[in-house]
Amino acid sequence: MRICILLHFVDQQRNLICLIGAVSSLSLSSQIRLLPATPFEQALESATPGKRRWRIAAAATAAFAFIAGALYWGSDYYPRRHTALMHQRAWSKFITADVLDDAVSIGAAIDGVVDKVNCEIGAIVRIDQVCATIDARAYQLLAERAKANLTTANRWVEKATDQFARARVSYERSLGRSTAAPAMERTQKVFEQRQREVVQAEVAANLARAALRTAQSDLQHTSILAPIDGTIINRTVEVGQTVAARRTEPLFRVVANPSVVKINLTFDARDANKLYVGESVLLNLESEQDSAFLGEVTQISLAKRVISLENYDIVITVRDPSARLQRGMSAMIRIAPAASRPERCLAGNNAH
Template identity: 30%
Template sequence: MRKILTWLFSSAVVAIIWLAVQSDLIGDRFDIAETGKAHSHPSGTAYRVAAVERRQIVESVQVTGSVVPVALVSVSSQVSGQIKEIYADFNREVSRGDAIALIDPLSFEIAVEQAEAQVGIARAGVQKAEVALRDAETDLRRKHALAANGTGSKLEESKATAQRDLAAAELDNATHALLGAEATLKQARADLDRTVIRSPVDGTVIQRGIEVGQTVAVSLQAPVLFTIAQNLREMQVNASIPEAEIGRIRVRQRMEFAVDSYPGQIFSGEVTQIRKQPQMTQNVVTYTVVASAPNMELRLLPGMTATARIIIDDIGGKLSVPTTALRFRPPGEPRSLEARVFVERDGLPVAVPVRPGATDGAFTAITSDGLKEGDRVITGLAVASGQAPVSERRRLPEML
């Protein structure tokens, strides 16, 4: 009796397994598309399909860069001395010509006074030379008249002529000495004026590198006293583009970027410059692309890291297919050099040549005489969740 019960139980289990396998085989002949409709396949192979549709394809290049001011001016000193006063601090907005620091002017004031004294001496020398020249010319005229009347000698006339020429030379020398003294005075006054450090541009002080009492020594490499960002309302993004992508970048292309400080906030600008100087980093060649970044609300700060994309093409209303459809090949189908997709027609995959266009990674714009909107392209083989592929499940009856 126990053997009979065991045999009946085993037979029931085998029957249940056989019915389950048969139901799977029947289910494999239907593929549920994205619209939710079932599609019968005479070949018995189930495919994943997607409809050809018109979409907006945004093709872009992903880059990273830094937010920097359009112009960053380093202010140095042209004279050496001790910092006496500081008029501008961090974040101070300044205008062109505003005083931002003062170097102790005492020694330069003394130099101006000394130069003024030298100018006075030189002017007196010119006056003395002018008097001597007039006297020499008067003596020459008198001796010339005497020589003409026969009461004077030619020798005296010649000596008078030489004295007149010598006085003229002395006047010329005194005049040039005066010019040299005036130039020295001008230089001294310029150095005195340079003790007042002035802003060369309109902008904002973003760096101050001096303190009151610090000595500034001018050398071949002048120290930077202030760094001024010119117009923080007009920033730019400097991005590094790999050489493989630089050929796709053009001036006036749109750039969209984000910074970590404002999650979810998208800033925009456009490419303004493509610099031809290559940058080599670990044997990787990149080129710097500059894009504008309007900053009217002053939210962007110098040095922020920008995660950006440069819009290469923004195509709207073009026929497009999933990019996976361009990579799909039915089992056993040989590779082809031409781009093509497989369309589901009467349950069979049919190859249709296409010309791919712009892509955003997920979808690709295409041009093809054999496709129209609404056609169903195959993107892959359908595999039910938690089950083996169709080809493997069909081996189960043979194994049983």
């Protein structure tokens, strides 16, 4: 008789130890054996019935002792190890954090008076959607005038080119004949004059063409478009307001997802080693300790403001549907692994 024991440890939500016992017969008959007899089986066959029973009992006792020890130490080891790791990672730190301003600004590319506003705060917009328009009448006139000037310039080029062609023919004929010097000189001067007129006409046409492109571009810029898909979070323009291309304050600000913000923190190497990309962390504003934000570490890199190569920039992505973390703000926050957050912080986070 054989006893086969299979122990399988699973270290996940629970530590499970499964014991599977299987007893197989040593032979199907006295003449056919599936497996050759082991030394232990040979000893059992040659032993007297008393000794055989004693050896079987000893083997069973040893097997059950092994199983009991495995159950005891296996069930105790993994919880103790998990608890030790949790205590090792149970840390927190107060640090100044900057909420990254990832909003895209929408401004005016030309000067003018706003005659229509289509996007309000909170509006969901698509890329190239018209959020506002500038009175286009003046720019329409400039575009039409530039188009007319280009037409005139092209006609001048055609006329100058035709006159130059005739002057060249006359000049080449005078070279082939014995023409008096004064006549030859006049023909040459006409040829050179026509050649200069062609150059001047082409320059004027190029300038008119560039002016038309500028006028058409300005006309297109009377429509103020959304640069990305997203949500309008700020608007500073009103109908009738005069705007300028040199204005630094944006007319609109749009973000791809207003409920998600990114927070930047600078850690030294000792603290940065406590975090890893993809880890969940808990953030508390120093002024609001009873509520918290649950975030995820999305980037760890060497600090751009290099004071020491031991500094690292940590970027944490946080969901903030209540918009309490304003983009561009700086605040003192407490950061800790999410697994070690206290119950009061859990309640505050659920409130969001």
